[in-house]
Amino acid sequence: LSTAAAGSDDFMQRTTEIRQRLEASNDLGDLRALQAVLVDLTAGAARSASDMKANLGELSAQVHSSQEQIAHLEHKLSETRAVMNLDPLTRIPNRRALDQWIGTHLYDGDGRRCQAYGVLVLDLDHFKVVNDTFGHLGGDRVLVEAARRLKLGIRDIDFLARYGGEEFVIVLPDCDLQVGAAVAERICRLLDVAPVSHDGQEIRVTTSIGVAVARGQEAFSAVFERADQCVYIAKEGGRNQAVTEDRLP
Numbered sequence: 001l002s003t004a005a006a007g008s009d010d011f012m013q014r015t016t017e018i019r020q021r022l023e024a025s026n027d028l029g030d031l032r033a034l035q036a037v038l039v040d041l042t043a044g045a046a047r048s049a050s051d052m053k054a055n056l057g058e059l060s061a062q063v064h065s066s067q068e069q070i071a072h073l074e075h076k077l078s079e080t081r082a083v084m085n086l087d088p089l090t091r092i093p094n095r096r097a098l099d100q101w102i103g104t105h106l107y108d109g110d111g112r113r114c115q116a117y118g119v120l121v122l123d124l125d126h127f128k129v130v131n132d133t134f135g136h137l138g139g140d141r142v143l144v145e146a147a148r149r150l151k152l153g154i155r156d157i158d159f160l161a162r163y164g165g166e167e168f169v170i171v172l173p174d175c176d177l178q179v180g181a182a183v184a185e186r187i188c189r190l191l192d193v194a195p196v197s198h199d200g201q202e203i204r205v206t207t208s209i210g211v212a213v214a215r216g217q218e219a220f221s222a223v224f225e226r227a228d229q230c231v232y233i234a235k236e237g238g239r240n241q242a243v244t245e246d247r248l249p
Helices: 002-024 028-084 095-105 127-152 177-191 220-236
Strands: 117-124 159-164 167-173 196-198 201-203 207-213 241-244
Touching (some): 002 028, 127 159, 207 220
Antiparallel strands (some): 159 167
16 A cells, blocks of 8 residues: 555656646657656556556455454354363263353352352262262263253253262252252252163162352352252252251251
């Protein structure tokens, strides 16, 4: 563009000089010579304009190609982020995705709680026995089926994640302790409604659930800790049940 501007200024300056000489000259030979110079100058300007047009076309093609590459990279980045936030076995969100969701849905940028919510911490009962008896493939089959049934027991606005091993977490927005207890009881029934089939054998699946709700401006970790303590009470009480935080010492 700088070259085009400089060439344009030079063209204007030279044509102005020729016009002034034409106005001042009365000699026919001089006029013809000036005419020839003007024709050559105009032709040169036309060639420069054509070259510039070709360069601009090439630049436009490069810009278009760059835009396509950027769009492709953004798509790949989005896919990578999605994969990083999914548990590869159960295909539900993992702990990393849970942490991100909490920061964008439950708390604002200053760490203040935006809405009421409840937390369910679930631990599949006797999972080590399942692995020891049916092998890790049997354990994987139980985890996959458990995740599928858990999704059936929650709303679209709720967030389910595999927290690690045989432990799952469900966050229930706009939820009090009574609602959380009802959801937990429904989930207990869903998991125990029928055994999981694996390699011609049937595996019973039950879970112990702890339920807690957010208080004031406390962090998510505090709510999670109370729900996790309730899981131990549920297991000590015989498993396959839900325990709410009002039963904590």
